[in-house]
Amino acid sequence: MPPAAINEKRDTLKQIRFIAVIIIVAFGLIGVVYAAWVDQVVVAGNVRTADFNVRITGATCPNAGKSGDNFDLTYISGGGEVLESGKRARLWVDNIYPSPRVSHQNWQLYIKNESDIPVVLDSSSLDAYSGSNEVWNYLWGEIHLRIYDEKGITAANQIGSTVNSGSFIFKDGIDLKSEAVMDGIILYPGYTARYSILFWLHPDATEGQNEKIDFTLTYNWKQWNMP
Amino acid sequence: MKKVKYIALVLVIMLAMVGGAYAAWTDTVVVDGRASTGNMKVVFTEADLSAGGTYEVIDNAYVTDGGQKLVVRMSKLYPRNDFLEDAEDEDYAYIWFQFKNVGTVPVVFDSATAVAAAGNQFPNINRLKFGDPSFTATLGEIPGALSVWSDAQGPILPGEDKRIKLHVWLDKDAPNSYQNLTAAFEVKVNWKQANMQ
Numbered sequence: 001m002p003p004a005a006i007n008e009k010r011d012t013l014k015q016i017r018f019i020a021v022i023i024i025v026a027f028g029l030i031g032v033v034y035a036a037w038v039d040q041v042v043v044a045g046n047v048r049t050a051d052f053n054v055r056i057t058g059a060t061c062p063n064a065g066k067s068g069d070n071f072d073l074t075y076i077s078g079g080g081e082v083l084e085s086g087k088r089a090r091l092w093v094d095n096i097y098p099s100p101r102v103s104h105q106n107w108q109l110y111i112k113n114e115s116d117i118p119v120v121l122d123s124s125s126l127d128a129y130s131g132s133n134e135v136w137n138y139l140w141g142e143i144h145l146r147i148y149d150e151k152g153i154t155a156a157n158q159i160g161s162t163v164n165s166g167s168f169i170f171k172d173g174i175d176l177k178s179e180a181v182m183d184g185i186i187l188y189p190g191y192t193a194r195y196s197i198l199f200w201l202h203p204d205a206t207e208g209q210n211e212k213i214d215f216t217l218t219y220n221w222k223q224w225n226m227p
Numbered sequence: 228m229k230k231v232k233y234i235a236l237v238l239v240i241m242l243a244m245v246g247g248a249y250a251a252w253t254d255t256v257v258v259d260g261r262a263s264t265g266n267m268k269v270v271f272t273e274a275d276l277s278a279g280g281t282y283e284v285i286d287n288a289y290v291t292d293g294g295q296k297l298v299v300r301m302s303k304l305y306p307r308n309d310f311l312e313d314a315e316d317e318d319y320a321y322i323w324f325q326f327k328n329v330g331t332v333p334v335v336f337d338s339a340t341a342v343a344a345a346g347n348q349f350p351n352i353n354r355l356k357f358g359d360p361s362f363t364a365t366l367g368e369i370p371g372a373l374s375v376w377s378d379a380q381g382p383i384l385p386g387e388d389k390r391i392k393l394h395v396w397l398d399k400d401a402p403n404s405y406q407n408l409t410a411a412f413e414v415k416v417n418w419k420q421a422n423m424q
Contacts, residue, residue, distance in 0.1 A: 052252040059258070075265070075331060075385055088257045095265035097332045099422050111256060122253065135264055201264065203423060209266035217258040226251035 050116035054221045055086030057192065058110035061093055076105060086112075096201050097209075101140070101167065104200040111195065111219065113187040118224035121182040124217065126175040131213030138205035139170040139213065142198040145181040150190025170199065174217060186224045265331035269418045270294025272388060273325040276301065280318030286409065288322055297324055297414045298344055301355075304397040304410065310358030319394040322357075326416070327388035333421035336377030339370035340415045347411035354398040355410050365398075366412055373416065382421035 059080030078093030091107045113119050129136070143165040149155040163185075165177040178195065187193055201208070274288040274297050286300035299322060307318065328334055343352040343366075353365040357372070364372045376391070383389060397405060 052254055054254040054256060056256050056258070075333065086256070088259070090259045090261075092261040092263075094263045095331045096262055097265045097267070097420060097422075099420075103422055107260070109258060115254075117252075119254070132264075135262065139262065199262070208264050210264060212261060212263040215260045217260060219256050219258075220253060221255070222253045223251055 051114075052117065052119070052223070053114040054119055054187075054219075055112055055114050056082050056089045056109065057086060057112045058082065058108065059089035059091055060108045061091065061105065062108055063105055064093060078105065078107070080107060080109075091197075093199075096199075098138075098201045098203045098205045100203060101200055104142075104198045106199065107197040109195040109197065110192050111187075112192040113189055113221075115189055118186045118188045119221045120184075120186055120224045121179060122220045122222040124175045124178040124219045126171065127216045127218060129171060129213065129215035132208050132211035134205060134208030135201070135211050135213045136171045137169065138202040138208065140167055140200055140202050141170045141174055141177075142167050143174070143177045143181050144196040144198065145185075146194045146196070147185065147187070148192040148194065149188075152192075155191060171215075174215075178217070178219065187221075267332045267334060267418065267420060268330040269326055269328050269334055269383065269416070271297050271324055271326045274299070275323055277321045277323070278319070279321065282318055282320050285320060288324070290324075294326075295415060298411070299413070300344075300346060300409055300411045301395065302409045304355075304395070306397045306399045306401045306405075308399055309356065309363050310360075310394050310396070319396055321392055322395050323390060323392035325388055325390045328383045328385050331385050333382040333384050334418040335382050335421045336373055337417040337419035339373050339417065341366050341369040341412060344411040344413040346409060348408040349405065349410045352410065352412055354401045354405060355412070356396055356398050357393045358396075359393055369414065383418075 059082050061078030061080055064076050064078035065074055076093065076095050076097075078091075080089060080091040082089050089109065091109070093105055093107070096105065144162050145164075146162045147155040154161055163181050165173075165181050168174070168177055174197070182193070185193075271290040271294050274290050276285045276288050276299070278285060283303060286302045288297065288299040290296070291298055301320060301322075304320060310319070343349070349355065353367050355366050357364050357366070357369060362372050362375065380389065
């Protein structure tokens with residue numbers, strides 16, 4: 001190739017390089033301009049699941065030591081306490097003796113739905129009971145249920161002011177009666193179920209002095225919308 | 228290939244169902260309960276005899292059977308008017324006894340027996356008479372008198388004790404055959420819960 005032709009080709013390559021640089025710079029400028037025009041909307045995907053928390057908020061034996069309807073029951077003592085952040089409670093009564101139903105004592109158990117979703121009682125059970133058969137066979141009870149709304153006002157829309165079980169022998173019925181009175185009742189968020197567990201030692205109990213009984217009552221709750 | 232797809236579909240559906248069951252959230256609360264029964268027991272704690280005026284009775288009175296029975300033996304009694312006829316007269320024998328509610332339950336009188344005891348020499352123990360300003364009774368009438376007394380007293384509360392003092396004498400119509408005889412009798416009292424009247 002003659003020297004003139006070589007020089008011409010060299011010039012042509014220089015031009016191409018220059019144009020390429022210009023194009024790059026131009027696109028760069030366009031990019032800057034384009035970037036100035038866009039905006040960004042960020043959607044933070046934060047899905048929080050509901051909380052499920054049913055808790056015992058109160059456990060008492062309110063009438064122990066107070067006069068009954070037909071005789072002074074001063075000598076009966078009792079009480080209750082909430083344990084384990086409301087997941088457990090202890091109820092007790094001392095010095096019960098045979099009496100008619102009218103002289104009953106009662107435990108009150110407050111169970112609150114602190115969940116974000118409604119709950120219903122799935123099942124309850126009476127477990128690990130022990131002690132005197134004479135006492136078990138003659139300890140009678142009833143369950144009276146009242147529902148309070150989140151403001152502490154009786155929620156009468158579901159059950160009226162209260163729903164009561166019939167009388168039953170404790171060991172045969174306390175768990176089943178617990179379920180029966182709660183059957184179909186939805187405990188909405190913030191609502192509280194007050195179980196009044198009435199009890200009395202039936203007058204037919206001729207034995208059983210200085211005895212005691214122990215039991216564990218378990219309440220299982222579930223979402224209201226699940227079978 | 229179709230079979231594989233079918234099995235895969237079934238597996239997916241089954242897993243979805245498992246997931247659904249697991250999604251039913253639950254919570255549990257537990258209540259531990261305890262009930263203790265009380266006890267009922269009333270016992271005689273003391274008993275004694277004494278005499279007033281010219282009387283010089285006497286014999287002894289004691290509590291037996293773990294506090295459940297009161298036994299009394301009396302000598303040197305003689306006939307005199309019923310207590311209510313001359314209440315100011317101090318010529319009497321006296322028996323007093325005390326009982327206590329050592330249980331945990333309030334009680335009231337239920338019933339009693341008062342009968343002749345071993346060593347009694349009286350042909351008719353009901354010649355023995357008892358009284359205080361409110362009543363006069365033979366031994367056989369003592370249960371009824373205790374019932375009236377209990378109604379007036381009301382329940383005997385746990386830890387509470389009661390003391391009863393009675394005048395004792397021989398019926399004014401007792402014949403000579405009652406001379407130099409010893410009267411012996413025993414009393415048992417049954418109590419019941421005060422709330423079961």
